[in-house]
Amino acid sequence: MEVLFRGGGVILDQIAEVASELLAAHSALVLHDSNEAETRKKLIDKIVERLLGWDDADISYEERVSEDRQTTYADYIIRTADISLLIEAKRVGKAFGVVPTQKRVKLSGKIMEGDTGAAIIQARDYCRKKSIPFAVVTNGSQWIIFPAVRTDAISFSDSYAIVFDSLERILGEELDHFVDLLSRSAVVEGNLAIELIGRNTDQFEERRLNKFFKGSSIKRSNPIYPLIENEVISAFSDSLLEAEDSLLEKCYVKNADRQKFDNRIQMHLQRREPLFSVQPKKPMRKKEASTLVDSINSASASHRPLAILILGTVGTGKTTFLQYTRRVASAQYFVKSSSSPYPHWIDIDFRNFSRNESPLEFIYSHLFSYVNDDPYFMDFNRAIRAAYKRDIDALKAGPMFLVARNPEEFDKKITEVIVSDYNQKRPYVDKLMSYGAKNAPIFLVIDNVDQFEDDRVQSEIFSDAMAIAGRLHLNLIISMRESTYVNHRGSATFDAFDFDPLHIEPPEIPAVLSRRFFLTGQLLSGKTGSFTSVNGANFKVEDLSVFIDIVRASVLGTEVGERIDVLANHDVRLALRMTREFLARGYTDPAKALQSFRSKGAYVLPKQEAFRSILLGNQSVYSEEFSVLGNPFDSRLGKSNGGLLRLFVLSALVRQSSASGGHLDGPEIRDNIRSIGFSEDDTLRVLSDLCDLRFVHTKSHGKADLASGYFASRLGGHVVRALIADLTFVENILMDTFISDKDIWDTLRELTQEIRDEREVVERLTLRVKRAKIFYELMADQYRPLLEEATKRGLGPIWLGNPLEEMRSTFERDTVQALASARRIYGK
Secondary structure (H helix, E strand, O other): OOOOEEOOEEOHHHHHHHHHHHHHHHHHHHHOOOOHHHHHHHHHHHHHHHHOOOOOOOEEEEEEEEEOOEEEEEEEEEEOOOOEEEEEEOOOOOOOOOOOOOOEEEOOHHHHOHHHHHHHHHHHHHHHHHOOOEEEEEOOOOEEEEEOOOOOOOOHHHOEEEEEOOHHHHOOOOHHHHHHHHOHHHHHHOHHHHHHHOOOOOOOOOOOOHHHHOOOOOOOOOOOHHHHHHHHHHHOOOOOOOOOHHHHHHHOOOOEOOOOEEOOOOEEOOOOOOOOOOOOEOOOOHHHOOHHHHHHHHHHHOOOOOEEEEEEOOOOOHHHHHHHHHHHHOOOOOOOOOOOOOOEEEEEEHHHOOOOOOHHHHHHHHHHHHHHHOOOOOOHHHHHHHHOHHHHHHHHHOOOOOHHHOHHHHHHHHHHHHHHHHHHOHHHHHHHHHHHHHHOOEEEEEEOOOOOOOHHHHHHHHHHHHHHHHHHOOEEEEEEEHHHHHHHOOOHHHHOOOOEEEEOOOEOHHHHHHHHHHHHHHHHOOOOEEEEOOOOOEEEEOOOHHHHHHHHHHHOOOHHHHHHHHHHOOOHHHHHHHHHHHHHHOOOOHHHHHHHHHHHOOOOOOHHHHHHHHHHOOOOOOOHHHOOOOOOOOOOOOOHHHOOHHHHHHHHHHHHHHHOOOOEEHHHHHHHHHHOOOOHHHHHHHHHHHHHOOOEEEOOOOOOOOOOEEEEOHHHHHHHHOHHHOHHHHHHHHHHOOOOOHHHHHHHHHHHHHHHHOOOHHHHHHHHHHHHHHHHHHHHHHHHHHHHHHHHOOOOHHHOOOHHHHOHHHHHHHHHHHHHHHHHHHOO
């Protein structure tokens, strides 16, 4: 017979026929007093498979249930990767003695008596032995559905069962409810869990180690950092807005990162789809480096004001590019002349924008400040008189004709008119800007429009900026993230403006860091200072730039530098922040480094300390919320069986990038994840998190949705192919991972306390390695059911790997090396 259940619903026009068949089968079974095997084969199997949509891959028949040397068999155990359900069947005609008339009944009192209670208890006990949360007892006609194992501290006797008292009702007026509870689609979507226990999650206790050990250890800072802090902040500032022009020129990196393949992880690095039908200019490439400068220089001769769109991903240096263009590359063009009109560059940075003001007021406030500070616009004879000439002439010939006979009185009246406009700001700005634009190019530069993740506010900024630029005849430059443009490119506001797009590609992170280290060294050259070392002694440094030389040698061209590069994932701002964190907290014994450098001429800071400081940021214990690196071991779904769904999806995307360099479409990911038992909501939540954590990118630049295509980022590739086997990574990430197994949770808590209490370095590391191995084994165990379900359902090869098993030997090797290094250094 054809399965009637399809995608969450039943083919209704065939229900009458199927109902008739099932009722006839039921009557025949009752008439012949059929046994349990016949009842299952001729009735229950058909209901489970044909009506409810479960198939052979979902169902385990007659599965062994053993405990205390006794073996019994469960009739049906239905499993997906996320949920499991037990059905205990009784023979037809064996009516449950107590079946209440209510559809919902508490699991105490009369329902727990006689054959009904015995069947419920039998199913409950099977579920407890197999850790199955939900159970059904049925004789084919009557169906009693209940929670068998709870994790939310509510007792079995305080739980409720849902009762269907006859097959006639099930196939009639209660069909929708029956299917909406027990069908495969409904169970995957969480309907059964929500109706029986009020939620579709099973994580209730705070089983994350950082909830118990947060703040219990003091995170020490680098004692030399206060001596170099000002210079580090100056050199490693995000956009160098306050820096001198010469500083900006020294720090600016012109070459783009064009890496297409990462040899270490053997993965193709994908690029997102083009945003425009015409290829935008790319000023980070040598051939097109002068694109914006050329456009600026040509503005004087153009009859049409420029409209330029600067696009780039988060942290690629859009603001730095604009500042470099204005203050270095086009510095001569914007020189202010005392004898003639000159071009103007008016920066309006929305990082300082407040939700309490409108974008229009914000823009006009900056324009007003500019005309009041600029030598040309604040000069009455050069600008103000000429800007108001038409108004003055009209007043003189019209309303003020009689007053105009008295020049002194007329000037007074005109002053009142100008002051009135000045007090209102907008009329005054409009007059001066309109006049100024006729004599020299004026560039209105709108930056950081996506400071607020609010589409309405962003739309207002765009429309107000474009309206002002169009009305006053200003050249408009708007800088934004690619994703922001994607969200708004279909709007009427953008359609009305003919923009020339420029794409800012991310520069090479190592090149950026190299220049910033060089600059820091220059700023510190010859500066002396002293600090208190780890052993309490006062340590004097004759030239603090030497410490920067040590750090630079420990970062550039090393594994630490590669980690910063990978973790930044093309975000220059983030790379600079991580390096500042490393300098502030990444090494707690600079005296040892400086002494070694003096005697040997070289010293490399321990990479583990550097990586740990980057992972922790300003926290004493790892927390995904505050770290630059997300947690691939916890999907934050509140479901223990889905804890590794992030890693499962990410691993498939990494394999796809390694195999063909292609992407996976959202619907394909959804269908594969649904086939192993997770809902569309779960899939979208995981995809959104993977994008937010920068492990994955959408092909379209936009936010995660099921219409998008997805590919793994370089960072995502390193997570799967390198980081999950790194001891430092594992032992930090485990602090913010939900531990579902109660026994392992108790063990990890005890070990963590022992580690905190242990003073001896080698012994402490031995305990740390033991804890990391237990956690790694737990993660590997939790990944296996996902892989088993994927294999069982015939998913493609990219879904059939287990990254934790593939990286196990690398992880073991890293733990051995860490222990050997500790024993060598600390002697045991």
